[in-house]
Amino acid sequence: MHRFANPARFLRLAKVILPYSSGIAVLSLGFGLWFALAASPADYQQGDSVRIMYVHVPSAWMGMFCYVAMAAFSAMALIWKHPLADLLAKATAPVGAAFTFLCLVTGSLWGKPMWGTWWAWDARLTSMLILLFLYLGYMALINAFDDPERGHKAAAILALVGAVNVPVIKWSVDWWNTLHQPASVVKMGGPAIDPSMLLPLLLMALGFKAYWVCILLLRGRAEIAAQKIRVIRMAQIHAASRGE
Amino acid sequence: METIxxxxxxxxxxxxxxxxxxxxxxxxxxxxxxxxxxARHAEAELEQLQLTRRARRGAGRDAAAPDTAMVESPE
Structure with a gap:
C-alpha cells in the first residue's frame, strides 16, 4: 500500500490508468445507455418507467461505494498518516455527493408515477438524504480551516463517524417497514431480475465506477499540484521575510 | 417519425x-x-511557479553563492 503513497508514483500511475478508465467509462456508458433506453424490454408492471432504474440503482450503489471509499481513505490518513489518503478522500467526496443526489432525484422521478408521491419520509429515503448531507458537511468542513491539515483531520473524523449510516441504508429495507422495495440484485440465492434488465444495470454500474476512477485521478492530480504550489508559496514568503 | x-x-x-x-x-x-x-488550472500554475523559480536559481548560479543569491540580493 505504501508503494502508492508517493505523489510522484501516483502521478505516473494516473497517467497510465486514465486512458483505460475513460475508455471503459465511455464504452460501458454508451452500450449501457443503448440497452437501458432501447434494447431492453419494458417491465410488465412498471412499463417504461423501469428504465429509470438503470441510472437510479447504479447511482445508489455509487453513493454508498464512494462513502465507504472516502471513510477508508480517511481512516488511512488518520491512522497511518498516509500522505495521499487525505487527497483521495477529498477527491471522492464530490463524486459521491453527485451520485447520491442523482439517486434521490431519479428515485423521486420514478416514485411519482409508481408510488404516487415524489417523496416519503421512510427509512431508505431518509437515510439516503442523510448520506447526501454527510457528503455536503464533509466538503464544507474540509475547506473551513485556514490550515488544510486541520480541515483534513476534522473532515476525516466526520467521514468515519458518518460511516454508521451506510449499513443503515443497506438494511433499512429489511429493518423497517418501508415503501422502498428490497434488494433484487445483491441477495442470497442470486439476482431476482431478468438478464435483459441485469445487463444494462451492470453496464451502467461499471461505467459509473470507471467514471469515479477518472474523477479520482483528475482531482488527485489537482490536489497534488495545489499542495506543491502551497509549499513553494510558503518557501517564497519565508525567503522574502528573511531577506528584509 | 412514429418511432421517434x-x-x-x-x-x-x-x-x-x-x-x-x-x-x-x-x-x-x-x-x-x-x-x-x-487539474489543468493547478498544474499550469505549478509549472509557471517552477519555471520562474528555476529561472531565478539559474540567474543566481552565475553569482558566487547560488542558494543564497536570491535571498541576500537586497542587502
Missing part, C-alpha cells in the same frame, strides 16, 4: 424517464468538467 415520438413518449412515462437521464447527464458532465478545469 414513441421513444420520446416512453409508454407514457417520457416525462419521468427523460428528465431522470437528462439530470444525470448534466450533473456528471458538470463534475467532470469542473475536475478537468481544476
Amino acid at each position: 415520438s414513441g421513444v420520446l413518449q416512453m409508454g407514457g412515462y417520457g416525462g419521468y424517464v427523460w428528465p431522470a437521464y437528462g439530470v444525470s447527464a448534466v450533473v456528471l458532465v458538470l463534475v467532470l468538467v469542473a475536475s478537468l478545469i481544476s
Whole structure:
C-alpha cells in the first residue's frame, strides 16, 4: 500500500490508468445507455418507467461505494498518516455527493408515477438524504480551516463517524417497514431480475465506477499540484521575510 | 417519425424517464468538467511557479553563492 503513497508514483500511475478508465467509462456508458433506453424490454408492471432504474440503482450503489471509499481513505490518513489518503478522500467526496443526489432525484422521478408521491419520509429515503448531507458537511468542513491539515483531520473524523449510516441504508429495507422495495440484485440465492434488465444495470454500474476512477485521478492530480504550489508559496514568503 | 415520438413518449412515462437521464447527464458532465478545469488550472500554475523559480536559481548560479543569491540580493 505504501508503494502508492508517493505523489510522484501516483502521478505516473494516473497517467497510465486514465486512458483505460475513460475508455471503459465511455464504452460501458454508451452500450449501457443503448440497452437501458432501447434494447431492453419494458417491465410488465412498471412499463417504461423501469428504465429509470438503470441510472437510479447504479447511482445508489455509487453513493454508498464512494462513502465507504472516502471513510477508508480517511481512516488511512488518520491512522497511518498516509500522505495521499487525505487527497483521495477529498477527491471522492464530490463524486459521491453527485451520485447520491442523482439517486434521490431519479428515485423521486420514478416514485411519482409508481408510488404516487415524489417523496416519503421512510427509512431508505431518509437515510439516503442523510448520506447526501454527510457528503455536503464533509466538503464544507474540509475547506473551513485556514490550515488544510486541520480541515483534513476534522473532515476525516466526520467521514468515519458518518460511516454508521451506510449499513443503515443497506438494511433499512429489511429493518423497517418501508415503501422502498428490497434488494433484487445483491441477495442470497442470486439476482431476482431478468438478464435483459441485469445487463444494462451492470453496464451502467461499471461505467459509473470507471467514471469515479477518472474523477479520482483528475482531482488527485489537482490536489497534488495545489499542495506543491502551497509549499513553494510558503518557501517564497519565508525567503522574502528573511531577506528584509 | 412514429418511432421517434414513441421513444420520446416512453409508454407514457417520457416525462419521468427523460428528465431522470437528462439530470444525470448534466450533473456528471458538470463534475467532470469542473475536475478537468481544476487539474489543468493547478498544474499550469505549478509549472509557471517552477519555471520562474528555476529561472531565478539559474540567474543566481552565475553569482558566487547560488542558494543564497536570491535571498541576500537586497542587502
